[in-house]
Amino acid sequence: MNLTLKIWRQKDAKSPGKMVTYPISNIEGHMSFLEMMDILNDELIEKGEEPVAFDHDCREGICGMCSMYINGEAHGPDRRVTTCQLHMRMFKDGETIHIEPFRANSFPVVKDLMVDRGAFDRIQQAGGYISVNTSGNTQDANSLPIPKADADLAMDAATCIGCGACVATCKNSSAMLFVSAKVSQYALLPQGQVEAKDRVINMVNQMDIEGFGNCTNTGACEVECPKGISLDNIARMNRELIKAKA
Amino acid sequence: MSTLDSKVPGGPLKDKWTTYKDKIDLVNPANKRKIDIIVIGTGLAGGSASATLAEQGYNVKAFCYQDSPRRAHSIAAQGGINAAKNYQGDGDSNYRLFYDTVKGGDYRSREANVYRLAEVSSNIIDQCVAQGVPFARDYGGLLDNRSFGGVLVSRTFYAKGQTGQQLLLGAYSAMNRQIARGKIEMYNRHEMLDIVKVDGKARGIIARNLITGELERHSAHAVVIASGGYGNLYFLSTNAMGSNVTAAWKTHKKGAYFANPCFTQIHPTCIPRSGDYQSKLTLMSESLRNDGRIWVPAKLEDVKAIREGKKKPTDLSEDERDYYLERRYPAFGNLVPRDVASRAAKERCDAGFGVNKTGEAVYLDFKSAIERYGKEQAKIHNEENASAQRIYDLGKDIVEAKYGNLFQMYEKIVDEDPYKTPMMIYPATHYTMGGLWVDYNLMTTVKGCYAIGEANFSDHGANRLGASALMQGLADGYFVLPYTIGDYLSHDIRTGAIPTDTTAFEEAENSVKDTLDKLVNTGGTKAVDYFHKKLGNIIWNKVGMSRNETGLKEAIAEIQELRADFWKNVRVPGGTHEVNRELEKAGRVADFLELGELFAKDALTREESCGGHFREESVEIDGPQKGEAKRDDENYTFVSAWEYKGLPSDAVLHKEELKYENIELKQRSYK
Ligand SMILES: Cc1cc2nc3c(=O)[nH]c(=O)nc-3n(C[C@H](O)[C@H](O)[C@H](O)COP(=O)(O)OP(=O)(O)OC[C@H]3O[C@@H](n4cnc5c(N)ncnc54)[C@H](O)[C@@H]3O)c2cc1C
Ligand code: SF4
Ligand code: FES
Numbered sequence: 001m002n003l004t005l006k007i008w009r010q011k012d013a014k015s016p017g018k019m020v021t022y023p024i025s026n027i028e029g030h031m032s033f034l035e036m037m038d039i040l041n042d043e044l045i046e047k048g049e050e051p052v053a054f055d056h057d058c059r060e061g062i063c064g065m066c067s068m069y070i071n072g073e074a075h076g077p078d079r080r081v082t083t084c085q086l087h088m089r090m091f092k093d094g095e096t097i098h099i100e101p102f103r104a105n106s107f108p109v110v111k112d113l114m115v116d117r118g119a120f121d122r123i124q125q126a127g128g129y130i131s132v133n134t135s136g137n138t139q140d141a142n143s144l145p146i147p148k149a150d151a152d153l154a155m156d157a158a159t160c161i162g163c164g165a166c167v168a169t170c171k172n173s174s175a176m177l178f179v180s181a182k183v184s185q186y187a188l189l190p191q192g193q194v195e196a197k198d199r200v201i202n203m204v205n206q207m208d209i210e211g212f213g214n215c216t217n218t219g220a221c222e223v224e225c226p227k228g229i230s231l232d233n234i235a236r237m238n239r240e241l242i243k244a245k246a
Numbered sequence: 247m248s249t250l251d252s253k254v255p256g257g258p259l260k261d262k263w264t265t266y267k268d269k270i271d272l273v274n275p276a277n278k279r280k281i282d283i284i285v286i287g288t289g290l291a292g293g294s295a296s297a298t299l300a301e302q303g304y305n306v307k308a309f310c311y312q313d314s315p316r317r318a319h320s321i322a323a324q325g326g327i328n329a330a331k332n333y334q335g336d337g338d339s340n341y342r343l344f345y346d347t348v349k350g351g352d353y354r355s356r357e358a359n360v361y362r363l364a365e366v367s368s369n370i371i372d373q374c375v376a377q378g379v380p381f382a383r384d385y386g387g388l389l390d391n392r393s394f395g396g397v398l399v400s401r402t403f404y405a406k407g408q409t410g411q412q413l414l415l416g417a418y419s420a421m422n423r424q425i426a427r428g429k430i431e432m433y434n435r436h437e438m439l440d441i442v443k444v445d446g447k448a449r450g451i452i453a454r455n456l457i458t459g460e461l462e463r464h465s466a467h468a469v470v471i472a473s474g475g476y477g478n479l480y481f482l483s484t485n486a487m488g489s490n491v492t493a494a495w496k497t498h499k500k501g502a503y504f505a506n507p508c509f510t511q512i513h514p515t516c517i518p519r520s521g522d523y524q525s526k527l528t529l530m531s532e533s534l535r536n537d538g539r540i541w542v543p544a545k546l547e548d549v550k551a552i553r554e555g556k557k558k559p560t561d562l563s564e565d566e567r568d569y570y571l572e573r574r575y576p577a578f579g580n581l582v583p584r585d586v587a588s589r590a591a592k593e594r595c596d597a598g599f600g601v602n603k604t605g606e607a608v609y610l611d612f613k614s615a616i617e618r619y620g621k622e623q624a625k626i627h628n629e630e631n632a633s634a635q636r637i638y639d640l641g642k643d644i645v646e647a648k649y650g651n652l653f654q655m656y657e658k659i660v661d662e663d664p665y666k667t668p669m670m671i672y673p674a675t676h677y678t679m680g681g682l683w684v685d686y687n688l689m690t691t692v693k694g695c696y697a698i699g700e701a702n703f704s705d706h707g708a709n710r711l712g713a714s715a716l717m718q719g720l721a722d723g724y725f726v727l728p729y730t731i732g733d734y735l736s737h738d739i740r741t742g743a744i745p746t747d748t749t750a751f752e753e754a755e756n757s758v759k760d761t762l763d764k765l766v767n768t769g770g771t772k773a774v775d776y777f778h779k780k781l782g783n784i785i786w787n788k789v790g791m792s793r794n795e796t797g798l799k800e801a802i803a804e805i806q807e808l809r810a811d812f813w814k815n816v817r818v819p820g821g822t823h824e825v826n827r828e829l830e831k832a833g834r835v836a837d838f839l840e841l842g843e844l845f846a847k848d849a850l851t852r853e854e855s856c857g858g859h860f861r862e863e864s865v866e867i868d869g870p871q872k873g874e875a876k877r878d879d880e881n882y883t884f885v886s887a888w889e890y891k892g893l894p895s896d897a898v899l900h901k902e903e904l905k906y907e908n909i910e911l912k913q914r915s916y917k
Contacts, residue, residue, distance in 0.1 A: 011824075028523070030520045030521060031521070032659075035523045035524070035525050038523070038525055039523060042776075045773040045817055046772070050820055051827065053825055053827050055313065056487060057312055057319070057486040058319065058321065058322045058486045059486070059526045060322060060529075062321050063486065064316070064317060065312060065313065078658075087658065087659070087661070110457060111825040117313060118314075120314070121316075121422070124422045129420060129423040130378045130419065132373075132377060133301045134294070134728070136366070136725060138372045138373055139372065140372060141331070141371045141372045141374075141389055142388050144375070145386065145388055146383060147383075147387050151380055151383045155382075155405055155406060158405075158415065159411070161411075162316060162317075189378050189380065191376060
C-alpha cells in the first residue's frame with residue numbers, strides 16, 4: 001500500500017502546530033498502525049529529520065497510553081480497539097490519513113501527538129479508592145460473598161483503560177464515561193460503601209474543576225470507547241450523585 | 247570469589263518470617279515522617295510498596311516513565327495470580343505452593359524467600375478484595391480459580407483476562423489515596439538515569455524529566471528499584487515498548503551485583519511474528535492451556551499442504567494430529583511448565599512441522615473444549631437431544647466468557663476467527679527471572695538500595711511458574727519490603743534530610759549529562775532501532791531457547807562489535823532539553839548492549855541445563871528422560887552474582903550456594 005499521511009506537528013506546549021504531509025509506501029495490511037508510524041519515523045531519522053512524537057507502551061490495548069485521532073475518530077476507524085491494535089488492513093491503497101492528537105482543553109498537547117492526561121489522575125486522587133490500609137489482617141476474601149452478576153458488572157466498568165478517547169470524541173469534551181466507570185465499579189461492590197457519598201461528590205467536583213464539559217447524552221463516547229464501557233455507567237453515576245446529595 | 251551472605255534467619259522454615267518480624271527494629275510513627283524513600287517504578291511491586299510505605303508514614307517519592315502510574319507494564323498481565331487459599335479443597339497449602347515454585351524453578355531459587363512468598367500469598371488476595379479488585383466469582387458469590395502450568399491444584403485467582411490490570415488499578419487506587427494526602431509525591435514521565443551513593447549508601451537518584459529534558463537530583467534515605475524486567479533485550483518480547491534495564495543496570499554499575507542474568511523465560515503461547523516490521527509480540531495467556539490442546543500435523547506432507555493453503559487444520563482427523571505435549575508428558579499434558587512447552591514447540595518446528603509460512607508456529611486448539619463445555623451445558627439445561635450446532639453454541643459461550651478478550655485480541659491481530667480455526671502460537675521472550683541480587687531483606691549489595699518485583703532475582707530460580715510474578719510483586723511491595731526496610735531505616739532516624747548540593751550528586755549528574763550529550767552528538771546515520779533489532783537477533787539466535795558454547799562465544803564477540811558500532815553510528819535527532827523519544831530509546835539500548843554481553847557470559851559459564859536455560863551440551867543421553875534437560879546439581883547449585891568491574895567481559899562472578907533443607911533435589915519430571 002502507498003499512503004499519504006497528514007500529521008499534526010507541534011514542537012511543544014507553547015508553540016503553534018500545523019498539519020504536515022508525508023508520503024509513505026510499502027505498507028502491509030498485517031502491520032499495526034503504530035508499526036507504520038515506526039517505519040515513518042525511521043525514514044525521518046535517516047533523512048536527518050525529527051521523528052513524530054506519540055505516546056504508546058504496551059501495544060496490546062491495555063495500558064491506555066496510545067492516543068491518536070485518526071481520520072476524525074479517536075483510535076481510528078475500527079471498533080473496540082486502541083490505536084496500537086488498529087491494523088493497516090483497515091485502510092486502502094492510495095488513501096490519505098489524517099492523524100491528530102486527542103483534542104480537549106483539559107488535555108493540552110505536549111508535543112506532536114502527545115497530550116497531557118494528568119486531569120484523569122487527579123480525578124482518581126479525589127476519591128477513586130477504598131480507604132483500606134495494607135495490614136495483613138484484612139478479613140478473609142471469601143467472608144464477603146458478592147453476587148456474580150454484580151461482580152461481573154463491576155468488572156466490566158473496571159476495564160476502562162483511562163485512554164481519554166471518550167473525552168476526545170465528545171463534542172463537549174466531557175469525561176463522564178471515564179468518571180462513571182470508576183464510580184460504578186465501587187457502587188456495584190459492597191466494599192467501600194461507607195465512603196460512597198463522598199467519593200462520587202469529590203470525583204465529580206474534581207472533574208468540573210479540571211474543565212471537562214457537560215454530558216448531553218450524545219453517546220459518542222460509548223461508540224469510540226475501546227473497552228466498550230457502557231452508557232449505563234453514566235446513568236448509575238447520576239443516581240449515585242443524586243443519592244449522595246439528597 | 248567470595249561467598250554472599252543471604253541473611254536468611256535461622257530456625258525452622260515455617261517460622262523464619264514470623265520470628266524475623268517479631269525481632270526486627272521498628273521506626274516509631276513520628277520518626278517515619280522524617281524519612282524519605284524513593285521508589286523507581288509503579289507496577290505491582292513499586293505501586294504496592296509506595297502505597298504501603300506512605301500509609302505507614304514515610305515520605306515517598308515515586309517515579310515512572312509513563313504519563314501515569316496506572317500504565318506500568320503490570321497492567322498487561324492477563325492470566326492470574328496464585329495464592330495458597332485452598333478454596334477449592336484440592337489439597338493446596340503454603341508448603342505445596344512453596345514446593346511447586348521451587349520445583350518449577352528447577353531448584354535454583356532460595357528456599358526461605360520462596361516459603362515466605364507462599365506464606366503471604368493469601369494475604370494478597372484478602373487485601374486486593376478489600377480494595378475492590380473485581381476478581382471472577384462463581385454463582386455462589388465466592389471467588390473462582392483456574393489452573394496454571396506446572397501444578398496439580400487450582401489456585402489461580404483471576405479477573406477475566408485482565409488480572410494484572412485489575413491488581414494494578416487496586417495498587418494505583420491505594421497510591422492515589424496517599425498522593426491525595428501528600429504522602430506520595432508522584433513523578434510521572436521521569437526516568438531514573440543514575441543512583442547516587444553517599445558514604446557507601448544509596449542516598450538518591452538522578453532523573454530526567456522527559457517533558458523538559460531537565461536533569462533532577464532527588465535524595466532519600468533509601469532507594470527501591472521496582473523497574474520491572476529486561477526482556478526487551480531481545481527487541482521482540484511481550485514486554486511494553488518502554489520496558490528496560492536502565493534503572494537496574496545503573497544500580498549494578500554502582501555496586502549492586504546482577505544475579506543469573508541468563509535466566510529468561512520464553513513463553514510458549516504467543517502470536518507468531520508476521521514480518522520484519524514487527525515491533526512487539528503479543529502473549530496469549532497461559533490460562534488458555536487449561537482448555538486449549540497443542541498440536542502439529544503428524545505427517546510432513548500435511549504440513550506442506552497447510553503451508554501451501556491446500557489444506558486447512560480443521561481438515562485433519564484426530565489421528566493425523568500429533569498432540570505432542572500430551573504424547574511426551576502424559577501426567578501434565580498441555581499444562582507442563584513454560585520452559586518445557588516452549589522447547590517442545592521449538593523441537594517440532596525445527597523438525598519441520600511448523601504450520602505457518604515461516605515454519606515457526608504450532609496450533610492451540612479449542613475444539614475439544616468447546617465440545618466438552620457444550621455437552622456439560624446441555625446436561626445442565628436438560629437438553630438431552632441437543633444438536634451438534636447447539637452443543638457448539640453452548641460451549642462457545644463458555645469459552646467466550648472465560649477467554650473472550652484474548653480471542654478478540656487474537657482476531658484483531660491475525661485476522662482469523664479462533665473459534666472456527668485453531669490459533670497459531672509460537673514461543674516468545676516474556677519474563678526475566680534474573681535481576682539484581684538481593685538478600686532475604688530484598689536489599690541489594692548496595693546498602694540502602696532495595697530491589698523488588700521482576701527487577702530482582704529472588705523467587706523463581708531458573709523458570710517461573712505462571713501467575714507467580716503478580717504474586718511476587720505484590721508480596722514484595724505490600725508485605726515484605728515494608729518490614730525489612732524499617733529494620734534498616736531504624737538506624738537512620740537521626741540522619742536528617744539528605745542534601746543534594748554535594749559532590750556525590752554533582753558527579754552523578756555530570757556523568758549522566760555527558761552520556762546524553764554523547765548520544766545526541768555521535769554524528770552517525772542509523773536509527774536506534776537498527777541496533778536494537780540487531781542485538782535482538784543475536785540474542786534470540788544464540789542465547790535463546792537453546793544455547794551452546796560456540797554460539798555463546800560468537801554472541802559475545804558480535805555484541806562487543808555492535809556496541810562499538812552503536813556509539814559511532816547511532817543517530818539521535820533533536821537535543822537533550824526537550825521531549826526526545828529517540829534519546830530515551832538510545833539510552834536504554836546502550837544499557838542493553840552492555841547487559842547483553844553479561845547475559846551471554848552468564849549462559850556460557852553455566853554449563854548445565856536448568857529451567858529456561860538449556861545448554862545443548864547438557865541433556866539426558868538415555869533412559870526414560872532421554873533428550874530432556876540435564877541439571878548438574880553437584881557443580882551448579884548456586885546463584886551467579888556478577889560484580890561490575892568496567893566492561894562486561896571483566897565482570898567478576900560471586901556465588902551464593904543454595905542449600906535445600908526442606909526439599910529434596912530431584913530431576914523435574916512432568917512425564
Ligand atoms: C503480557 C504479559 C502477561 C503477563 N501475565 C502474567 C500473569 O498472568 N500472571 C503473572 O503472575 N505474571 C504475568 N506476567 C508477568 C508480570 O506481569 C510482571 O512480571 C510483573 O507485572 C512485573 O511487575 P513489576 O512491578 O516488577 O514491574 P512493571 O510492572 O514492569 O513496572 C515497572 C515500572 O518501573 C518504571 N520504570 C522502569 N524503568 C524506569 C526508570 N529508569 N526510571 C523510572 N521508572 C522506571 C516503569 O515506568 C513502571 O512503572 C505477564 C507479563 C507480561 C509481559
Ligand atoms: S471510558 Fe473508554 S474511552 Fe473513556 S477512558 Fe475509559 S476506556 Fe478510554
Ligand atoms: S499502547 Fe497501550 S493501549 Fe495502546
